[in-house]
Amino acid sequence: MKYISTRGAAPELSFEQAMLTGLARDGGLYLPESVPSLSHAQIAAMAGQSYEEIAFTVMKPFIGDTFTDAEFKTLIAQAYAGFGHDARAPLKQLAPNHFLLELFHGPTLAFKDFAMQLIGQLFQASLGRSGERVTIVGATSGDTGSAAIEAFRGLSNVDVFILFPHGRVSEVQRRQMTTAADANVHALAVDGDFDTCQGLLKDMFNDFEFRDRVRLAGVNSINWARVLAQVVYYFSSAVSLGAPHRKVSFTVPTGNFGDIFAGYIARQMGLPIEKLVIATNQNDILHRCLTTGVYQTDKVHPSISPSMDIQVSSNFERALFDAYGREGAAVAQVMDELKSTGAFTVSQGALQALREVFTSGRVSEAETSASIKTTLAQSAELLCPHSAVGTAVAVDHLGATPMITLATAHPAKFPDAVEAATGIRPALPPRMADLFEREERVTRMTGDLAALQALILERTGA
Numbered sequence: 156m157k158y159i160s161t162r163g164a165a166p167e168l169s170f171e172q173a174m175l176t177g178l179a180r181d182g183g184l185y186l187p188e189s190v191p192s193l194s195h196a197q198i199a200a201m202a203g204q205s206y207e208e209i210a211f212t213v214m215k216p217f218i219g220d221t222f223t224d225a226e227f228k229t230l231i232a233q234a235y236a237g238f239g240h241d242a243r244a245p246l247k248q249l250a251p252n253h254f255l256l257e258l259f260h261g262p263t264l265a266f267k268d269f270a271m272q273l274i275g276q277l278f279q280a281s282l283g284r285s286g287e288r289v290t291i292v293g294a295t296s297g298d299t300g301s302a303a304i305e306a307f308r309g310l311s312n313v314d315v316f317i318l319f320p321h322g323r324v325s326e327v328q329r330r331q332m333t334t335a336a337d338a339n340v341h342a343l344a345v346d347g348d349f350d351t352c353q354g355l356l357k358d359m360f361n362d363f364e365f366r367d368r369v370r371l372a373g374v375n376s377i378n379w380a381r382v383l384a385q386v387v388y389y390f391s392s393a394v395s396l397g398a399p400h401r402k403v404s405f406t407v408p409t410g411n412f413g414d415i416f417a418g419y420i421a422r423q424m425g426l427p428i429e430k431l432v433i434a435t436n437q438n439d440i441l442h443r444c445l446t447t448g449v450y451q452t453d454k455v456h457p458s459i460s461p462s463m464d465i466q467v468s469s470n471f472e473r474a475l476f477d478a479y480g481r482e483g484a485a486v487a488q489v490m491d492e493l494k495s496t497g498a499f500t501v502s503q504g505a506l507q508a509l510r511e512v513f514t515s516g517r518v519s520e521a522e523t524s525a526s527i528k529t530t531l532a533q534s535a536e537l538l539c540p541h542s543a544v545g546t547a548v549a550v551d552h553l554g555a556t557p558m559i560t561l562a563t564a565h566p567a568k569f570p571d572a573v574e575a576a577t578g579i580r581p582a583l584p585p586r587m588a589d590l591f592e593r594e595e596r597v598t599r600m601t602g603d604l605a606a607l608q609a610l611i612l613e614r615t616g617a
């Protein structure tokens with residue numbers, strides 16, 4: 156299996172190389188040269204299997220000979236052993252044809268753990284073999300950062316630098332990132348928003364001298380391995396509702412487009428997904444784009460679902476690549492236009508291709524709060540604000556096909572918003588009960604690239 160860049164001008168890589176590389180050297184994102192499909196019988200056989208067994212079947216065709224079957228099975232088992240629910244991703248019924256996929260039973264209480272725990276295992280196995288050392292830099296609007304820290308803390312061959320927007324993550328999210336005592340963890344609070352952090356990360360990848368010197372690796376969803384690991388729960392949940400014998404749809408609270416893109420890959424692999432519904436908060440660039448055909452950046456508006464406060468939605472580039480017939484040059488052109496003007500217009504053909512798979516909805520702050528309140532009253536489920544955005548949009552898209560909404564974080568990560576909506580302050584699990592007493596360690600940074608690079612060089616000794 157070879158991996159190619161969405162901009163068509165970077166070297167082809169193996170799975171292992173793509174995983175350790177992050178962003179392609181032409182600024183694009185890696186994708187498999189072709190997406191393998193699973194047969195009807197293979198999908199049907201997943202009924203009754205464990206999450207780990209399904210994970211092996213789904214991911215194996217993408218990893219080539221990076222790991223033996225036995226090694227890969229062990230790494231998968233280790234990745235999910237620490238989850239707080241036997242099913243890993245349990246499905247709950249909210250209404251006759253509406254289901255909630257709880258993705259917050261991992262160590263940091265967000266869906267990011269599904270991929271990050273596995274990537275932590277894959278990196279360790281790969282680096283252990285080669286003896287290499289890497290510097291991971293991640294940009295976060297709150298959840299990727301803590302998941303990455305949890306997955307890589309304490310490792311001797313990895314330094315982890317996490318850039319988060321100062322004052323724009325919840326207090327629980329911030330403390331999850333700043334209270335890790337391990338010397339290889341560096342939490343950096345950046346003046347700006349998530350897009351500032353992600354922009355700095357991409358600038359560092361595009362500075363080849365720096366990139367090679369620190370051996371830069373990325374664990375945001377620009378890393379294909381992140382997306383791949385997230386494909387699994389689309390299969391596990393759909394099969395438990397009767398796939399491949401019947402269709403399902405998914406509504407996904409969306410920011411950087413990584414999670415919903417994993418659903419798109421599941422669909423390409425043969426999972427009968429009717430629609431993938433993009434649910435956005437007031438930062439609704441994707442909803443506007445699907446509606447009007449114009450991808451127009453705006454300033455980021457802080458919301459009660461802060462992890463989705465994103466304008467430049469990185470993985471949308473992967474969907475565009477397919478929508479433009481896998482023409483890297485066409486994608487490079489629109490991305491250049493985005494960089495220079497802050498906007499681009501999707502061609503009619505590409506827009507039509509996107510609309511065949513995706514539809515979208517946007518909810519306001521008041522609607523998000525109302526969704527938390529109503530879901531509690533009607534279905535006895537306490538949602539985080541991101542999951543509430545998903546649920547509110549899903550309700551507008553319910554039909555004959557069962558709808559699965561992804562619950563992407565635990566409500567206790569966002570206690571203020573949940574309490575304001577319901578009067579209930581959700582408690583952290585006992586293992587995190589002392590989070591507010593732990594000492595914080597954080598470095599405040601401006602959005603200055605040179606200063607950030609100097610800090611990374613100094614701390615890694617590269």
Ligand SMILES: Cc1ncc(COP(=O)(O)O)c(C=O)c1O
Binds near residue numbers: 412
């Ligand atoms: C809780 C939560 N929900 C939804 C999202 C959006 O997911 P994605 O960025 O993959 O679109 C994020 C951030 O990624 C998140 O942390």
Ligand SMILES: N[C@@H](CCOP(=O)(O)O)C(=O)O
Binds near residue numbers: 294295296300411
């Ligand atoms: N919502 C994310 C933003 C980064 O997304 P990623 O999936 O590309 O890592 C976060 O919580 O950090």
